[in-house]
Amino acid sequence: MGLYRAVARPLFSSLPPEAAHRLAQFILSLPLPWELIGGTPKDPALRTSLAGIELSNPVGLAAGFDKSCRHLDVLGRLGFGYVIGGTVTRDPRSGNPKPRIARYPRRGSLTNAMGLPNPGVEAVARTLSRSPWSGPRLASIADQDPGEVMATHAQLEPHVDGVELNVSCPNVSWGRDRDNEGHLTLLMRQLGARRARPLFVKLPPFRSDVEREAVLALARIAQDGGADGLTCSNTRPVSDRRLSVGAGGLSGRELFPDTVRIVEAVRTATGGELPINACGGVFSAADALACLDAGATTVQVYTGLIEGGPRVVRHIVRGLSEAPSGRSLAPASSPGQDGTRPGRLRRGFGATAGAGERRPGPAGGAGGRPAPGGPEALR
Numbered sequence: 001m002g003l004y005r006a007v008a009r010p011l012f013s014s015l016p017p018e019a020a021h022r023l024a025q026f027i028l029s030l031p032l033p034w035e036l037i038g039g040t041p042k043d044p045a046l047r048t049s050l051a052g053i054e055l056s057n058p059v060g061l062a063a064g065f066d067k068s069c070r071h072l073d074v075l076g077r078l079g080f081g082y083v084i085g086g087t088v089t090r091d092p093r094s095g096n097p098k099p100r101i102a103r104y105p106r107r108g109s110l111t112n113a114m115g116l117p118n119p120g121v122e123a124v125a126r127t128l129s130r131s132p133w134s135g136p137r138l139a140s141i142a143d144q145d146p147g148e149v150m151a152t153h154a155q156l157e158p159h160v161d162g163v164e165l166n167v168s169c170p171n172v173s174w175g176r177d178r179d180n181e182g183h184l185t186l187l188m189r190q191l192g193a194r195r196a197r198p199l200f201v202k203l204p205p206f207r208s209d210v211e212r213e214a215v216l217a218l219a220r221i222a223q224d225g226g227a228d229g230l231t232c233s234n235t236r237p238v239s240d241r242r243l244s245v246g247a248g249g250l251s252g253r254e255l256f257p258d259t260v261r262i263v264e265a266v267r268t269a270t271g272g273e274l275p276i277n278a279c280g281g282v283f284s285a286a287d288a289l290a291c292l293d294a295g296a297t298t299v300q301v302y303t304g305l306i307e308g309g310p311r312v313v314r315h316i317v318r319g320l321s322e323a324p325s326g327r328s329l330a331p332a333s334s335p336g337q338d339g340t341r342p343g344r345l346r347r348g349f350g351a352t353a354g355a356g357e358r359r360p361g362p363a364g365g366a367g368g369r370p371a372p373g374g375p376e377a378l379r
């Protein structure tokens with residue numbers, strides 16, 4: 001991470017957050033040797049299956065970094081086991097007024113109120129149909145109206161290995177106002193029956209007992225509706241007066257202790273039957289191991305990529321490879337676990353994917369991937 005920390009990160013940090021993001025997207029569009037830049041080793045022991053999608057390692061890119069799905073190929077070549085594009089809505093969205101990202105540099109965290117800006121499903125489907133399908137890729141989708149979610153799903157599913165349904169964005173008015181249980185029940189009734197590829201549901205985080213019950217209820221609705229996996233979690237709603245809308249979703253290091261706790265709780269509530277993607281504050285191999293140890297099948301990274309740069313995947317994957325069999329590394333940033341949780345690290349991560357393998361997607365997983373070209377207010 002030396003060059004990134006010494007040169008690129010200070011440059012990115014000197015720019016307003018969205019200008020830094022645009023610069024990063026521009027750099028990703030350059031024809032550079034991305035595999036070499038990522039430098040992620042291949043370790044057969046880290047191969048795993050996520051609801052039938054074969055991954056070279058359990059480290060994914062979380063939704064929101066590549067909203068237009070233009071750079072999924074390059075991001076995959078950095079070494080991610082899978083990448084998620086979007087969140088995509090049926091119609092193009094410009095999102096909330098700027099400023100809509102606030103950084104907390106010393107806390108390794110940031111808050112965004114982007115409001116799901118994206119070019120809309122038609123443009124994204126066109127992009128995906130033309131881009132190389134060089135590794136596992138998922139599309140994140142959301143919308144206010146269930147009919148629009150269905151339309152987006154139908155257009156994107158043929159171009160990806162799986163779909164992540166984002167029912168947890170704190171930055172859109174519908175995410176705050178609607179009956180979330182009713183909305184998810186309806187969506188799962190329709191999507192659960194007609195999906196041809198694995199369907200994941202991304203849940204909100206919880207802190208209080210009341211929130212916990214609400215999130216676990218959503219997890220059970222997803223499970224009963226036929227979801228193939230769950231992602232825990234999206235950002236945590238917080239206020240910040242620097243944002244034009246005064247509030248947004250917190251990402252980064254501060255989420256990590258909750259992430260481990262939430263994975264454990266959701267795993268227990270769903271009887272260990274569904275694979276779980278742990279998301280929130282994963283920066284290091286120790287963090288990833290704590291999540292896998294808590295019952296996650298994969299981890300997803302977003303803020304860690306901004307903090308650590310393109311070699312963050314290599315560092316996490318290398319750390320996982322080198323972890324001694326039978327115990328986890330002490331989670332560096334996991335207060336409340338005394339840093340020394342007795343490990344249950346499963347070498348040969350396929351073991352952690354057992355739940356996913358018991359519930360394969362109706363298409364029999366991504367192995368059966370068709371040829372490419374086949375078929376308001378707040379984030």
Ligand SMILES: Cc1cc2nc3c(=O)[nH]c(=O)nc-3n(C[C@H](O)[C@H](O)[C@H](O)COP(=O)(O)O)c2cc1C
Binds near residue numbers: 112140166
């Ligand atoms: C600027 C920004 C935009 C995001 N956009 C989305 C999005 O469109 N869809 C989504 O499901 N999550 C989105 N997220 C949330 C991330 O996918 C992830 O759940 C969250 O940041 C926690 O992971 P992290 O701590 O590794 O960043 C966004 C996060 C950030 C920082």
